[in-house]
Amino acid sequence: MDVKVKKIRGTRDILPEEASLWSEVEGKIREVCRVYGFGEIRVPTFEETSLFIKTTGETTDIVEKQMYTFEDKGGRSLTLKPEGTPSVVRAYLENALFQRGKKTKLFYIERMFRQERPQKGRYREFTQFGVELIGSKSPLSDAEIISLAFTLFEKIGVKDITLRINSIGCFRCRGPFRDALKEYLKSKLPELCPDCKRRFERNPLRVLDCKEDKEKLKDAPRSTDYLCDNCKKHWKRLISVLEKLKIPFLVDHMLVRGLDYYTGPVFEFVSGKLGAQDAVGGGGRYDELIESMGGEPTPATGFAIGLDRLVMLVEKKKEERIPLWIVNIGEEAEEAGFLLMEKLRRMGVRVEMDLTGRSLKAQFREADKRNAKYVLVIGEDEIRKNKGKLKDMETGKEEEIELDEEKIKERVC
Template identity: 50%
Template sequence: MKYKKIKGTNDLFGEDVWYWRFVENTFREVCESFGMEEIRTPIFEQTELFIRSVGEESDIVQKEMYTFQDKAGRSITLRPEGTAPVVRAFLENSLVNRGFQQRYYYIGQMFRYEKPQSGRLRQFHQVGFEIIGSESPKADFEMILAVDIFLKRLGLRKYSIHLNSIGCPECRKQYREVLKEYYKQYLDELCEDCKRRYERNVLRLLDCKEDQKFALNAPKSVDYLCDNCKKHYEKLKEYLNTFEIEYVEDHTLVRGLDYYTRTVFEVRHEGLGAQNSIAGGGRYDGLFSELGGSSIPALGFAAGIERLVLALKSEGIEVPVENVHYLYVATIGERAFKEGVSLAIDLRKKGFRVDMDIMERKLSGQLKHANRMGARYVIIIGDEELEKGIVILRDLETGDQVEVDRQFAVEYISERVLE
């Protein structure tokens, strides 16, 4: 084989496509039930957008972005995450004029140069949404509520929601100093990345997988929250408790992007091993002003479709396969083919999935192909059927067949198939 897919990418077909469609369709249904509107942004943006939003010291910017120069010499980056493009689109298109609150959801490809492994690809896909305009803990609660409903609607059960508050920029100043003092004693033992982060973004040390043993005993951000941040966090937990949404307080959770403030959360699935995070997000009240807009509170979340599919399979969840009403029109001869096309068009207008032979197969070959493709019913038309003004409807599951008047074929087949 001369050409192969690029490392860290996947081809999707067969059963996997049905899993993806199930995830995407379920996500759309849940988002729209919460009054959200779909937004679609380009898959590449100015590189500076991600440096300013995600953070220059983040792993994404330092190691993982697909960045290149276009023919005009501009630095372009394939989007590694979905929030910054949504914020850019909001500002550029003056969506603030619509008033608040606003809610947008998206589905699309993201790109990060990482070591490919199960649940982690270089081209991956996310579903996500953003809630813009509210600083109330009610918005944080509704975000987590929507995520929980989405995962339950998928049928998932073996997951846990991890929750933390990392405070606002003001109360985080003190916490940073306390954290630096704590990690100072372990500097020689830290990985190279954490030694660099120690000076520039010490919170990221809590997020490091290699140095997790130090994070477990580190000072907790919730112990250094200002009064407003503390009230916000306590109110959020009150709402979650009232509506019996289970969560785990995780004081090492900071998330990997610099724009987060106050609430951060992550959903982990017990069936996925090391790459067990299937969703995550939080509040980013300073991102709009950081990108040149006015100060607008906002929050959001994203989930990886690849990992959601792995989670569904790990729990043995079967998804709907929409071939129940799959019909196959088998024809013998040129006149019968034309009549078959006419019937197929009428059935397709009714919403049925209808296939026909275009390989010049004999009838036996057409029947084998129909069975192989998963058709439940075959409609057979030949010269004899044309002379009698009928078609034959054969049930491939039972082997039963019946002659149907061509004039009433569409109505009869529709009723029979939908029984």
């Protein structure tokens, strides 16, 4: 068949079998977030473009290359949100959530949009689960959200996740580190990729992020050696608490994360099962962002996890058996069966029947294919006697049963 209109590159259809896995994961997310005291927030799909330029950062890959930006009919520049934090923080300020308490704990499950090269588990329209813990500067808050993520991984049965973590320091201790890094990179510059040559001038930290040049930069200065006293204290306490929580982590001095607003610890959740594209998500502390958006100075920390990739790691469960399939012979029986089916469904019983007028044999075949536990046969005779034949599909045994929804429910459930 030649479908006339096809989906846009980088988007996808999630079909029922996989979608049920999604809703299971989303259910677990909501459960874990409730236990951890995070409230759900839903934000718009698009925002003013300037929001992302000012927060995510002008020289980041997201803003430079990946945003879906368009002009609406009023001449405003709008952008489909490429990540969650800027929108959530905007909503936090705009709705004055800071007035409700010193700490605000929010989570979201939202669609995001980035024009990236599509690859396994990476789409141009994708879904992220994220949390933002606003108002606490304690390293225990960083540990709290990391612990939340690991609780979730355990609940959905995703194993082999490691935390990769680093501290890139606050805006005060970042200066000396940036200088040392630039000094070091100068001598390496001819060997680096064209992207890094450009980054060297505008955003030298991002050079450490480059997959292509990673090997060449092994002896680069480490941000943790340049931390100010506050950042050092925060970092050491976080590491020690993560050890006490028995969270598997690895300090990665090359980890800087691509976004401008991070200060202090940054981290990624890494799965051994995803190959080179191994991060399922990540986050970090962003103590300066809220003030830069016009709020009071407010520390915050958060992360986002890509659900498209997380769901890939969840093992598919076998589909539950349908308890009952109604097979009918003749028009009269079809309607009687249909009415009975609806009564049972209103009582919460999963039941199916064929309404395409197929033969008895074909209906049985379908019931078998769909793995029905029982088949109820209704024909004209059965209607007259008000009794149908109930067949146990496993044992093949048949019995007569009154065509009464209560009695049928009790028998098959």
